[in-house]
Amino acid sequence: ASPERARVFFALWPEAALAERLAALAEAQAAAVGGRAMARETLHLTLAFLGDVPLETLPALQEAGHLVARQQVMHHVFPLEFSLDHFGYWQHNHLAWIGCRTPVAALHGLADALAAAVGERGFALESRPFVPHVTLVRRAPVAPPCREEALPLYWRATDFALLRSRRHAGGAAYETLARWPVEG
């Protein structure tokens, strides 16, 4: 990205204990088939991906996040509880991931609310359909063996964040631009 632009997205970040479990799964998968396991501190679930946006538009995105956080609190969406109960693999981009077997209404509701709020502010989301997932391994040449016995992993999300992604040789580092705690 050029210096005046930032690659940004809204996401849920797992708390330490869950991140630890996810990282262990990622490492086991990468050890089995190859590819690059996501580091513990980078594991997340993307809610809305903006792509490269001009830096001067970041305040509008923060405003959108703030508005959605308020709406979600009003509708008692948080804490948002769901289970990761399904291993998946996408051949086309060689991603091994963990997600939800059946759609979680509250997650889709939150993603939709963010899409609407940024849409109202003139942002276009990249058009990939929303499939809630946590990428575990990038560049996995084949689907890793599934450790079904490790499932389900319970997630209790109390906040969501706006992140900036900076790519570097080893992958990407994520910087939290804003975080909306939705629980006191």
Ligand code: 2AM
């Ligand atoms: P991925 O893990 O499935 O690649 C930062 O790159 C985050 O944004 C990652 O979670 C990534 O998902 C997601 N992302 C990248 N491009 C995207 C797109 N076009 N649509 C939705 N999410 C995307």
